[in-house]
Amino acid sequence: MGILEVKGVNKRFGGLQALGDVNLSVEENTVHAIIGPNGAGKSTLLNCFVGKLIPDSGSVMFDGQSVLGRKPYEINQMGISRVFQTPEIFTDLTVLENVMIPCFAKRDGAFRMHAIEHVGSEAAIREQAEQMLDDVSMLDKRHMDASSLSRGDKRRLEMAMCLVQDPKLLLLDEPTAGMARADTNNTIDLLKEIKDKRDITMAIIEHDMHVVFSMAERITVLAQGTPLVEDTPDNIKGHPKVREAYLGEAQV
Amino acid sequence: MLGLNKKDFSLLLFVAFLAIAAPFLLNPFPASSSLSFLNAGYPALMQLFAIFAIVLIGFNILFGLTGYLSFGHAAFIGIGSYTAMWMYKLLNFNVIIAIPMAMLVTGIFALLIGWISLRRTGIYFSILTLAFAEMAYRLSYSVLTPITGGETNLSPDPVNDPMVLKSEGGLTVPHLFGFDLNAKTTWEVGSWSFTFEAGYYLCALILIISFYIAIRIFRSPFGMMLRAIKSNNQRMSYTGLNTKPYMLAAFVISGVYAGLAGGLLVAMDAQAGAERMFWTESGTIVIMAILGGVGTLLGPILGAGAIKYMEKILSSISESQLHTWLGILPDWLEDAMVYILANFFVGHAWHLTLGLVFMLVVIFVPGGLVELGQRIGNRFRRKKPDTAPSGETTPAE
Structure with a gap:
């Protein structure tokens, strides 16, 4: 039993079959990549995991519980955090505040009315957030406005915001999209470091084969909304069906 | 101090000073001078300053922190007023009952209206709140006339109203435990005359408390969550936070402030x-x-004061007043100036002045009077770098 079990998921948008009978199992403490050409349904699938979309049929079980019909915040509270294609952070707040908010969400749940105490009196939350920022080497930037960070730092900050909640599953939606090679390598190093330090499962949607093959332990290839193969990176590289459907003439 | 940092505390002191010293600050011209007309230091107007400052402090918790623009806040003022009035009619004239009840009932209405309106965001939210306020307005002139008095307004009737808590011969004007809120003392200092009214000081006290609570809310984790919702609603829900109760709480707090007012x-x-x-x-x-x-x-406090001042003072400047002020000019110029001012800027035309001021502010100082104050302060400081920075115009973030 994987930590994330997807069975027979279908999703149609009007006449388009976005997902057709998707079965997928993500094992605990692995890095599982989902790859496929544009329009293969990768993002649709991911949106079904986090409550943004509800499949027409099928089941998505996380840690033994169904996520279907739950709101994004409820699914997060179950232990799934998500990193977006373009970093989604609180741009009007400081870096430290950005990381303190998920700490509050983790400690107090989806809502708590704490309107009179001062943020500064929450020493434990602050320490936790600072520790996390130290882990991603951003402690010196904690008082900056998040909007003034570089793209790479915004990505780091978003990761810190997800990781500080100690999620069981981290979903990454093209974490290196639009990045220069150096930034991409930094991100890979950061993710590897995270993986080495803690027990965490990662599911990555990625276009960049360099990222996929330097990180993934399992790979699922999606084409036209249906999984073609699921295997180890070495086997995927040489798989004829994958070459045909996705890799084309590219050398990998 | 009081759980505030130094900057916030000095801001609180500044507002407290303004509120307490208002009868002096707003009365700069001697009663006998021709400019005494510009004095705003009389109780009825100072009460309005304080009361609308309270409305705006509450409005700012919603609009300033979350960015949700309520276009129906006046309905909450109305609901608060009617509730307080019914407390007079049914129980007695002690405001210690009327005011908390006004807050409670307005809070219940805010919960209901917010619960429905917050299903939408942006302009749709604004329109929904506007629709509710219009409904409240229309209903109070039609089917709700028995409750609202309709066009004749609602006022207490000491003969026919039950007033069950009123003792024999008790006050029939608003009071606080028997202390008449209309009680006044006047100080004559030289040719100045300063009026102190119990009612105004009740408003001022409540204003200071309201402002203090607002600062605490701004600096609390709750306030931070509201700013986060404004900044990125999507990230908020993927961070495990349910934005809806946060928004609803902000809406209700904001409504309760208006009900209090x-x-x-x-x-x-x-x-x-x-x-x-x-x-x-x-x-x-x-x-x-x-x-x-x-x-x-x-x-928001400055904005409330500025507009209420214009509404009451500009709108009541008459042509003869203008003639007195402009008397030193040559006659033809005097007449021309008076004609232009009286027809386009003061008296009935004061809205045009408001419109111009509003346009100038939005175009040149989008941060409002606070930003204007900061810019002037910065210029002043550059000339004299050793001047201590003032905390008077500290923005919230």
């Missing part, structure tokens, strides 16, 4: 009318917030 209006003058809920009143609240500086702590 409505109750105070009735505590100062025992009558309530539906015109308080008209949509232009809601619009004025929005304009006050923007003119003062949205999202800053001090801005």
Whole structure:
């Protein structure tokens, strides 16, 4: 039993079959990549995991519980955090505040009315957030406005915001999209470091084969909304069906 | 101090000073001078300053922190007023009952209206709140006339109303445990005359407390969550936070502030009318917030004061007044100036002045009066670098 079990998921948008009978199992403490050409349904699938979309049929079980019909915040509270294609952070707040908010969400749940105490009196939350920022080497930037960070730092900050909640599953939606090679390598190093330090499962949607093959332990290839193969990176590289459907003439 | 940092505390002291010293600060001209007309230091107007400052402090918790623009806030003032009035009619004239009840009932209405309106965001949210306020306004002139008094307004009737808690021969004007809120003392100092009224000081005290609570909310984790919702709603829900109760709480707090203000209006003058809920009143609240500086702590108070001052003072300047002031000019110029001013800028035409001021502020100092103050302060400081920075115009963030 994987930590994330997807069975027979279908999703149609009007006449388009976005997902057709998707079965997928993500094992605990692995890095599982989902790859496929544009329009293969990768993002649709991911949106079904986090409550943004509800499949027409099928089941998505996380840690033994169904996520279907739950709101994004409820699914997060179950232990799934998500990193977006373009970093989604609180741009009007400081870096430290950005990381303190998920700490509050983790400690107090989806809502708590704490309107009179001062943020500064929450020493434990602050320490936790600072520790996390130290882990991603951003402690010196904690008082900056998040909007003034570089793209790479915004990505780091978003990761810190997800990781500080100690999620069981981290979903990454093209974490290196639009990045220069150096930034991409930094991100890979950061993710590897995270993986080495803690027990965490990662599911990555990625276009960049360099990222996929330097990180993934399992790979699922999606084409036209249906999984073609699921295997180890070495086997995927040489798989004829994958070459045909996705890799084309590219050398990998 | 009081759980505030130094900057916030000095801001609180500044507002407390303004509120307490208002009878002096707003009366700069001697009673005998021809400019005494510009004095705003009389109780009825100072009460309005304080009461609308309270409305705006609450409005700013919603609009300033979350960015949700309520276009129906005047309805809450109206609901607060009617509730306070019914407390007079049913129980007695002690405002210690009327004002908390006004807050409670307004809070219940805010919960209901917010629960429905917050299903939408942006302009749709604004329109929904506007629709509710218009409904409240229209209903109070039609089917709800038995409750609201309709066009004749609602006022207490000591003969026919039950007033079950009123003792034999008890006061029939608003009072606080028997202390008449209309009690006044006047100081004559030289040719100046300063009036101190119990009612105004009740408003001032409540204003200071309201402002203090607002600072605490701004600096609390709750306030931080509201700013986060404004900044990135999507990230908020993927961070495991349910944005809806946060928004609803902000809406209700904001509504309760308006209800408190409505109750105070009735505590100062025992009558309530539906015109308080008209949509232009809601619009004025929005304009006050923007003119003062949205999202800053001090801005809304300044905006409320500036507009209420213009509304009461500019609108009542008459042609003869202008003639007195401009008497030193040559006659032809005097007549021309008076004609232009009287027809386009003061008296009935004061809205045009407001419109111009509003346009200038939005175009040149989008941060409102607070930003204007900061810019002037910065220029001043550059010339004299050793001047201590003042905390008077500290923005919220």
